[in-house]
Amino acid sequence: FSKIPKVSRDLQSRVPPYAKLLTNLEKVHKITNNEPLTLAEKILYSHLTNPEESFGGSSGVSAFRDIRGKEYLKLSPDRVAMQDASAQMAMLQFMTTGLPDTSVPTSIHCDHLVVGKNGEEYDLPKSKDANKEVFDFLESCSQRYGITFWGPGSGIIHQIVLENYSAPGLMMLGTDSHTPNAGGLGAIAIGVGGADAVDAMTATPWELKAPKVMGIKLTGKLSGWSAPKDIITTIAGKLTVRGGTGYILEYFGEGVDSLSCTGMATICNMGAEVGATTSLFPYNDAHRRYLAATGRKQIANAADVALNEYNFLRSDKYAQYDDVLEINLSELEPTVNGPFTPDLSTKISEYAETSLKENWPQNISVGLIGSCTNSSYQDMSRVVDLVNQAAKAGLKPKIPFFVTPGSEQIRATLERDGIMKTFTDNGAIVLGNACGPCIGQWDRDDVPKDTKQTNSIFTSFNRNFRARNDGNRNTMNFLTSPEIVTAMIYSGDAQFNPLKDSITTPEGKKFTFKAPKGEELPQNGFEHGRDVFYPEADPKANAQVEVKVSPDSDRLQLLEPFKPWNGKELKTTVLLKVKGKCTTDHISAAGVWLKYKGHLENISYNTLIGAQNYETDEVNKVYDLDGKGYDIPGLMMKWKDEHRPWIVLAEHNYGEGSAREHAALSPRYLGGEIILVKSFARIHETNLKKQGMLPLTFADEADFDKIASGDVLETVNLADMVAKNGDNGGELDVKVTKRNGETFIIKAKHTMSKDQINFFKAGSAINYIGEQRRN
Numbered sequence: 001f002s003k004i005p006k007v008s009r010d011l012q013s014r015v016p017p018y019a020k021l022l023t024n025l026e027k028v029h030k031i032t033n034n035e036p037l038t039l040a041e042k043i044l045y046s047h048l049t050n051p052e053e054s055f056g057g058s059s060g061v062s063a064f065r066d067i068r069g070k071e072y073l074k075l076s077p078d079r080v081a082m083q084d085a086s087a088q089m090a091m092l093q094f095m096t097t098g099l100p101d102t103s104v105p106t107s108i109h110c111d112h113l114v115v116g117k118n119g120e121e122y123d124l125p126k127s128k129d130a131n132k133e134v135f136d137f138l139e140s141c142s143q144r145y146g147i148t149f150w151g152p153g154s155g156i157i158h159q160i161v162l163e164n165y166s167a168p169g170l171m172m173l174g175t176d177s178h179t180p181n182a183g184g185l186g187a188i189a190i191g192v193g194g195a196d197a198v199d200a201m202t203a204t205p206w207e208l209k210a211p212k213v214m215g216i217k218l219t220g221k222l223s224g225w226s227a228p229k230d231i232i233t234t235i236a237g238k239l240t241v242r243g244g245t246g247y248i249l250e251y252f253g254e255g256v257d258s259l260s261c262t263g264m265a266t267i268c269n270m271g272a273e274v275g276a277t278t279s280l281f282p283y284n285d286a287h288r289r290y291l292a293a294t295g296r297k298q299i300a301n302a303a304d305v306a307l308n309e310y311n312f313l314r315s316d317k318y319a320q321y322d323d324v325l326e327i328n329l330s331e332l333e334p335t336v337n338g339p340f341t342p343d344l345s346t347k348i349s350e351y352a353e354t355s356l357k358e359n360w361p362q363n364i365s366v367g368l369i370g371s372c373t374n375s376s377y378q379d380m381s382r383v384v385d386l387v388n389q390a391a392k393a394g395l396k397p398k399i400p401f402f403v404t405p406g407s408e409q410i411r412a413t414l415e416r417d418g419i420m421k422t423f424t425d426n427g428a429i430v431l432g433n434a435c436g437p438c439i440g441q442w443d444r445d446d447v448p449k450d451t452k453q454t455n456s457i458f459t460s461f462n463r464n465f466r467a468r469n470d471g472n473r474n475t476m477n478f479l480t481s482p483e484i485v486t487a488m489i490y491s492g493d494a495q496f497n498p499l500k501d502s503i504t505t506p507e508g509k510k511f512t513f514k515a516p517k518g519e520e521l522p523q524n525g526f527e528h529g530r531d532v533f534y535p536e537a538d539p540k541a542n543a544q545v546e547v548k549v550s551p552d553s554d555r556l557q558l559l560e561p562f563k564p565w566n567g568k569e570l571k572t573t574v575l576l577k578v579k580g581k582c583t584t585d586h587i588s589a590a591g592v593w594l595k596y597k598g599h600l601e602n603i604s605y606n607t608l609i610g611a612q613n614y615e616t617d618e619v620n621k622v623y624d625l626d627g628k629g630y631d632i633p634g635l636m637m638k639w640k641d642e643h644r645p646w647i648v649l650a651e652h653n654y655g656e657g658s659a660r661e662h663a664a665l666s667p668r669y670l671g672g673e674i675i676l677v678k679s680f681a682r683i684h685e686t687n688l689k690k691q692g693m694l695p696l697t698f699a700d701e702a703d704f705d706k707i708a709s710g711d712v713l714e715t716v717n718l719a720d721m722v723a724k725n726g727d728n729g730g731e732l733d734v735k736v737t738k739r740n741g742e743t744f745i746i747k748a749k750h751t752m753s754k755d756q757i758n759f760f761k762a763g764s765a766i767n768y769i770g771e772q773r774r775n
């Protein structure tokens with residue numbers, strides 16, 4: 001693969017190792033007898049630590065067919081990115097390994113802890129002050145271990161990754177569920193917990209069950225009001241929040257060519273909302289243009305050779321998808337998804353009627369645009385076209401309007417091109433380059449925090465679980481394109497359809513928006529922005545730097561390793577049966593709790609506080625064996641003190657949502673041993689295994705109804721399962737003892753691989769990695 005051109009020194013850590021990947025892929029082609037591969041398979045399999053082992057010794061068509069959805073792959077990712085909230089626990093775990101530096105290029109991004117209220121100038125100093133201890137900790141970790149540190153105000157992790165690190169054929173892990181955003185530039189980028197990131201940072205093979213591949217065929221062409229956001233909100237409506245579970249979504253078809261690279265990133269970003277492992281697009285001209293515009297033309301040149309000379313970065317002609325979904329972009333209509341779930345999809349032409357029928361608020365209270373999902377130049381130039389149209393007609397926004405730029409680079413470019421000024425002249429509040437309202441860091445003052453009255457907000461964000469944006473469970477949050485959010489702020493009325501309805505101007509005339517127009521990329525290139533927000537590129541580790549954690553801190557706490565398995569069967573008491581949807585936001589709430597991400601004991605007071613008790617319908621309420629009521633973490637702590645291990649039962653897609661590993665760490669810390677559910681969301685199930693918990697699913701879902709809180713559940717043949725090294729999944733017998741003494745056996749399923757059994761035995765994945773290093 002000698003034709004792959006070399007890149008200059010400053011880009012060396014950012015170009016995927018094409019020659020190495022192609023060498024690996026050649027081995028895979030041999031094993032699979034040159035069966036045609038999808039793009040997802042090519043990139044994933046080219047990152048196998050050892051292709052021969054992953055294909056289980058089989059070869060030819062059977063090797064090719066048997067791997068998807070069955071075998072565990074051991075992978076060597078090229079890069080790691082972490083956001084400030086999850087990086088704390090990842091770094092605390094990394095520190096326990098005693099290694100001097102990270103094995104792959106790694107970056108930390110301070111974005112989640114920045115609160116939005118009045119604008120960057122006012123908000124950023126306050127947030128820096130409030131989180132100084134955490135930012136200092138992350139910065140000192142970065143200096144010590146050679147990590148690139150993007151400080152507060154520099155931007156949102158996924159936008160910065162797209163602008164700097166994502167590249168066609170790259171494989172990266174990110175400690176955030178929207179890491180797949182980088183798939184918009186042809187990377188396989190997967191959202192994981194901190195313990196998985198530590199695998200990559202310590203060059204420990206990272207395990208993933210070989211995903212199935214769903215082909216999403218895009219036909220036709222986007223035009224008019226329809227935007228990339230509408231593609232994914234439409235797909236979410238079709239696939240639902242569980243439809244992508246176990247799949248990589250691979251886009252193909254002529255419709256791809258009508259999309260910008262940033263538009264593709266929006267689509268990949270929200271693949272997380274259908275539970276997909278990740279999403280990606282094939283390398284094309286839009287990627288070449290974006291790489292060139294962001295100072296990485298040499299990477300495009302290398303990718304071109306990998307594509308044209310060696311047939312990498314695209315799927316093979318007769319590649320087979322496990323499923324195919326077709327979307328005709330020419331027929332696509334703007335879509336509004338919500339409230340409370342990203343898959344409740346309503347076409348804009350039906351929104352007015354549906355909102356009346358469903359009793360959704362008719363007054364929209366706030367519009368918010370930007371975030372990692374939708375703050376590209378294309379998004380903002382289309383939005384400003386609408387703002388200019390309205391301003392020309394003498395209109396002002398009727399409701400508060402917030403703009404969150406994704407990075408300093410995009411903010412500075414929008415400022416240079418007058419777009420920011422148009423926003424602020426028209427009443428918008430431009431928040432800092434950070435997550436802010438998207439993750440509950442919104443100091444909202446237009447509605448009382450504890451109000452029981454519903455209100456409705458329109459956002460261009462990606463997620464809309466209850467209480468996500470402002471901590472208020474009664475805020476109905478609707479996800480749509482930035483164009484639709486912007487048009488709606490001029491009416492503030494749920495009955496308004498911006499595609500056809502008019503607004504009366506101050507002069508009494510009728511004004512109707514024309515479809516927005518924008519530019520894919522800034523004509524004058526991207527502006528660098530303020531130097532203060534840029535880190536040193538490729539920093540070297542410095543063992544002299546001391547990483548300080550005060551024993552009195554309420555924000556940071558050094559980790560005590562979890563105890564290893566004692567070799568006995570697990571005997572647990574049912575603490576809670578959860579009713580319905582239970583996302584990682586329900587299990588480990590964000591908002592005000594984000595500040596305790598580095599302090600396991602303190603954050604554990606949020607465990608499952610959003611969960612609804614199946615038996616009583618109460619939220620955050622459980623009952624001890626004597627009938628006394630507690631909040632959920634309260635009873636967990638009590639039972640921990642009493643040495644009464646507990647189990648939680650739940651329904652489908654438990655742990656849906658984010659890669660939040662605290663949703664696994666806290667239950668483990670509080671004495672939980674088993675989570676038994678009807679089905680799991682992938683990342684959360686893996687996170688539970690990494691923390692040494694036993695995630696099980698009901699072999700017969702009807703058994704859920706036979707068990708009540710206070711019943712005792714005991715594994716019967718766990719020792720056999722461990723002795724068999726997991727066998728990559730299987731069944732386990734669980735003995736149920738009801739409170740009246742009646743007993744029966746139920747069957748539960750597990751998906752533990754050999755390595756995951758080792759994590760369980762060692763007490764956690766980190767314990768196991770530490771053991772391996774010491775031996």
Ligand code: SF4
Binds near residue numbers: 111156372438439462
């Ligand atoms: Fe930040 Fe929201 Fe993007 Fe998550 S989804 S990275 S919280 S902007």
